[in-house]
Amino acid sequence: MDILEISDLTKTFGGLTAVEDVSFRVQEGSISGLIGPNGAGKTTIFNLITGIYKVTAGEITWRGDPIQNLEPHVIANMGITRTFQNIRLFKRLSVYSNIITACHGNASYSIADSVLKSKRFRTEEKRLREDAVSLMKILGLTEWQDHVAHSLPYGLQRRLEIARALAVKPKLLLLDEPAAGMNPDETQQLMHHICRIRDEFGCTVLVIEHRMDLIMGICENIVVLNFGKKLTEGPPKEIQSNPQVIEAYLGKEAGISA
Amino acid sequence: MDWFYVKGILILSGINLMAVLGLSLLTGFTGLFSFGHAGFMAIGAYAAAFIGVNLRLPLIVSLLAGGLAAGIISLFIGRLTLKLKGDYFCIATLGFGEAIRLILDNVQVFGGARGWPGIPIRIDLWNVVLINLAGIAFMISLVNSRHGRNMIAIREEELAAETIGIDTFKYKMISLFTSAVYAGIAGGLVGYYTGFLQPKMFGMTKSTELTIIVIFGGIGSISGSVLGTLLLTALPELLRAFALWRLVAYGAAVIFIMISRPEGLMGGKEITFKGILRAFGFGHKHGKAREV
Numbered sequence: 046m047d048i049l050e051i052s053d054l055t056k057t058f059g060g061l062t063a064v065e066d067v068s069f070r071v072q073e074g075s076i077s078g079l080i081g082p083n084g085a086g087k088t089t090i091f092n093l094i095t096g097i098y099k100v101t102a103g104e105i106t107w108r109g110d111p112i113q114n115l116e117p118h119v120i121a122n123m124g125i126t127r128t129f130q131n132i133r134l135f136k137r138l139s140v141y142s143n144i145i146t147a148c149h150g151n152a153s154y155s156i157a158d159s160v161l162k163s164k165r166f167r168t169e170e171k172r173l174r175e176d177a178v179s180l181m182k183i184l185g186l187t188e189w190q191d192h193v194a195h196s197l198p199y200g201l202q203r204r205l206e207i208a209r210a211l212a213v214k215p216k217l218l219l220l221d222e223p224a225a226g227m228n229p230d231e232t233q234q235l236m237h238h239i240c241r242i243r244d245e246f247g248c249t250v251l252v253i254e255h256r257m258d259l260i261m262g263i264c265e266n267i268v269v270l271n272f273g274k275k276l277t278e279g280p281p282k283e284i285q286s287n288p289q290v291i292e293a294y295l296g297k298e299a300g301i302s303a
Numbered sequence: 304m305d306w307f308y309v310k311g312i313l314i315l316s317g318i319n320l321m322a323v324l325g326l327s328l329l330t331g332f333t334g335l336f337s338f339g340h341a342g343f344m345a346i347g348a349y350a351a352a353f354i355g356v357n358l359r360l361p362l363i364v365s366l367l368a369g370g371l372a373a374g375i376i377s378l379f380i381g382r383l384t385l386k387l388k389g390d391y392f393c394i395a396t397l398g399f400g401e402a403i404r405l406i407l408d409n410v411q412v413f414g415g416a417r418g419w420p421g422i423p424i425r426i427d428l429w430n431v432v433l434i435n436l437a438g439i440a441f442m443i444s445l446v447n448s449r450h451g452r453n454m455i456a457i458r459e460e461e462l463a464a465e466t467i468g469i470d471t472f473k474y475k476m477i478s479l480f481t482s483a484v485y486a487g488i489a490g491g492l493v494g495y496y497t498g499f500l501q502p503k504m505f506g507m508t509k510s511t512e513l514t515i516i517v518i519f520g521g522i523g524s525i526s527g528s529v530l531g532t533l534l535l536t537a538l539p540e541l542l543r544a545f546a547l548w549r550l551v552a553y554g555a556a557v558i559f560i561m562i563s564r565p566e567g568l569m570g571g572k573e574i575t576f577k578g579i580l581r582a583f584g585f586g587h588k589h590g591k592a593r594e595v
Contacts, residue, residue, distance in 0.1 A: 095466055121468035135459035137571065146456045147467040149449040156477075159448030160441055166448070173449065213467050 048073040048249050049094070049125075049217060054103035056089055063089045065273045066103070071217070071266075076243055076250045078260040080284075081270035082293060087253045088130055090270075091219050095127050096120045107217075122150060124216035128206040128223060130253075136195040140186050140205055143194055145177040147212035176212065183245070184208045184238065200231040207238065211246060218242065220252040224259050232256060236263050261285065269293070310428050316536040317431035318492045320529060323516045324442050325485025327528040330517050332446055333478040334458030335385075336393040339400025340486050341509035343373040345502065346403060347487025349413055352422045352494040362425045366434070366491040373487025374480045381479045385472060400510050407502035418501035419494075426496040434492070438485060442525055445481070454478050455523065515557060521567025526574040531567070 049071040056064040064086040071077050079087050092098040094105055096117040105113040112120055135143050152169035159166050181187045184204055189197060194205060203223055210218055220239070224232045236259055243250055254260050260267060261281040269276040269284060271293040277284070284290055322344055329335050351369025354360055360368070384395040408416040445451050453474050456464040464471050494500045512535075520531025538553055545552045564570070 097462065097465075116470075117462075117465035118468050118470045121466050126466055126468070129463070133460045133463040135456055135463065138455070138459060142452070142455075146449075146452040149453055150468050152449050154449070156445060156448070156450050159450065160444040162444070170448070209463075209467060 046073045047071065048108060049251075050104075050106040051090070051094075052104045052106070054090065054093060054105065055101045056086075056093055056098060057101045063273055064093070067270065067273075067275045068103075069268045069275065069278055071249060071251055073249055074243065074247070075265045076239065076252065076263050078264035078267040079251060079253045079270065080255070080257075080260055080267060081276070084272075085270040086273040087270055088221055089273075091127055091221055091253065094120075094219065095125060121213055121215075124214070125219070126210045126213045126215040126217075127219035128203070128210055128221055130221040130225065132202050132206055134194040134202060134206055134209070137193060139191050139193055140181065140197070141177060141190040143205060143209050144180050144186075144212050145173055147209045148173045148176045148180075150213060151176060180208050180212055183241075184211075200227050200234075203227065203235070204238065207242070211242065211248070214246075215248055217249045217251065220250065220254075222253055222255065224254055224256045232259055235259070239263055312537055312540055314426065314428055314431050314496055316533050317428075317435050318489050318496065319513070319516070319536050320435050320532040321438055321489035321492065322486045322513050323520075323528050323532045324438050324525070325482035325489070326513050327482075327517050327520070327525065328442060328445070328454070328485075329478050329482040330514065331522045331524065331528070332451065332458060333454040333475060335475060335478070336390075336514065337396040337482075338393060338507070338510045338514060339396035339398070339403075340482070340513050341505040341507070342396075342400035342403035343377060343483040343486035344490035344493065344509065345407060345505035346376055346490065347373040348490030348494045348500050348505070349407065349419075350487070351491030352419065352500060353413070355425075355495070356422060362430070362495065365495075366488050369491035370484040370487035373490065374484040377479050377483030378476065381476045385475045385479065397507075397510075400505075400507065404502045404506055407505075413500070416502060418499055418503075420499050422494050422498045422500065424495060424498045426492055431492065431496075434488070438488075439525065439529070446525065450474070450477065458523070519557065519560065519567055521569035521571055523571045524567070524569035524573055527567055527569030527571075530569065534568075 047070040051070070052068045054064055054067045055062065067090065079090065081087055089098065093100055093113070096115050096119070100113040104111055107123060107125065112123065135146065138146070152173055154163070154166045154169050181190055184207065186201070186205060186208060189201060194202065197205065207220070207223065224235055227235060239250060239252070240263060242248055252260070252264070264281060266278065267281060267284045268278045269290050276289055276293055277287055279287070322340060326337065326340050329337055347369035350372035351365045354368045355362070355365035380395070380399055384392050387395060407413060413419045453464070453469045456467070456469055457471050457474055461471055490505070493504065516531045516535050517528060519535060520527030538556060539549060542549045542552045
């Protein structure tokens with residue numbers, strides 16, 4: 046079943062068309078990739094899905110309902126969340142605080158409850174703490190829990206951002222270049238984590254990445270963008286041997302000899 | 304120094320503290336700068352005095368009514384300005400504060416610029432302290448709940464806060480409303496302590512003073528706000544010896560402290576009972592001061 050459907054999506058900034066008539070579907074429970082050279086419009090598509098940008102034309106459908114132009118927090122609460130290419134953690138907060146803040150949707154106590162320390166406040170707050178602790182355990186962040194986010198090594202910051210996104214209990218997780226700046230070892234770990242997230246959280250994953258080893262290693266379906274348009278779509282094997290894709294990344298053979 | 308003098312300074316600190324606690328939530332925890340909080344104090348002061356004098360209601364009811372009046376006005380302001388990004392909100396509050404002062408200067412109902420004398424004096428040290436304790440307790444509960452964490456998230460990284468499902472506009476409104484209520488109550492206290500109100504008391508200088516105290520105490524720290532208020536309210540009094548140069552010395556002292564400790568007195572940390580016990584060698588060794 047398709048969980049997300051994007052049809053004829055267009056976004057223009059003034060006279061510049063960043064995304065033009067892009068259509069693709071994301072299957073529930075899949076890990077899909079979104080690739081393309083720099084400036085192809087990948088991150089713009091993420092910003093459109095999460096409501097950060099307003100759509101110029103086209104439709105984004107989430108489980109059959111149109112969601113384009115909703116507020117980002119509404120979309121997040123429907124079960125779509127993301128990480129950012131340039132990490133956006135709550136920098137001065139500890140790892141634990143970063144995660145427990147994102148767990149807020151799993152509690153519903155009011156301000157009055159928190160002032161009166163009602164039973165509801167205590168039980169729900171306890172549950173939030175447990176949620177945060179278990180997420181730290183799953184992503185191997187427990188030993189770092191008291192460290193301030195911006196003091197973490199780069200790979201761990203990326204991992205913390207994923208943990209924070211998972212705290213929202215998403216049905217669809219959008220990862221924007223999760224392996225950027227990681228060494229091969231960290232990338233291997235990341236691939237392992239992404240697969241685990243899909244299996245253990247029942248979460249669909251859509252990932253933007255330039256590291257082809259990661260994309261080819263974990264994605265079931267890959268969408269290729271070039272200059273704001275969809276070039277092609279298919280499983281990794283097909284994409285690897287597609288002459289159009291090779292041309293977009295490396296240029297034409299004839300161009301070299303000319 | 305006689306007790307009457309010291310008591311006066313303590314009461315003034317207590318009044319300032321209410322306004323600073325509110326502003327601390329807005330600036331220190333939510334990351335929104337306001338240079339018009341004296342405007343909310345003014346609304347609270349006049350509303351509380353008006354209700355108390357004309358309807359003969361008990362002190363606490365009048366103060367709460369003053370706070371509520373400021374809170375309601377803040378909702379209008381917030382609706383209009385909180386969608387603005389960054390510094391624009393700050394400028395809007397600056398204009399708001401000045402507008403309130405000018406309106407009160409020119410509307411003759413409350414005595415205009417001449418002021419409003421003869422408000423019954425109903426404030427003593429004990430009730431200021433009680434009100435402060437309640438204010439601090441409420442604020443601590445708020446910032447340590449999920450609601451407080453959501454506000455801190457907005458201060459740290461607004462876009463990320465949105466993408467984890469926080470309605471940032473709503474939480475900014477709650478933060479502004481709460482801080483305006485605190486400022487309104489502080490304003491009410493001013494009227495019932497001095498027995499006299501004048502729009503001039505609630506000018507830019509007052510707003511700036513409040514912001515300075517919040518930053519001085521340390522962004523995102525309630526204990527910092529308390530310490531900052533006590534120190535900076537007492538400081539001009541300690542500098543009486545400088546006579547004419549008093550405010551210059553005050554400014555120099557603030558600048559000196561901010562240079563030597565840019566993160567503020569508490570630097571986002573809190574003084575907690577556990578922390579105090581630990582400092583004296585009790586309790587767990589492994590613990591650490593609470594994060595911002």
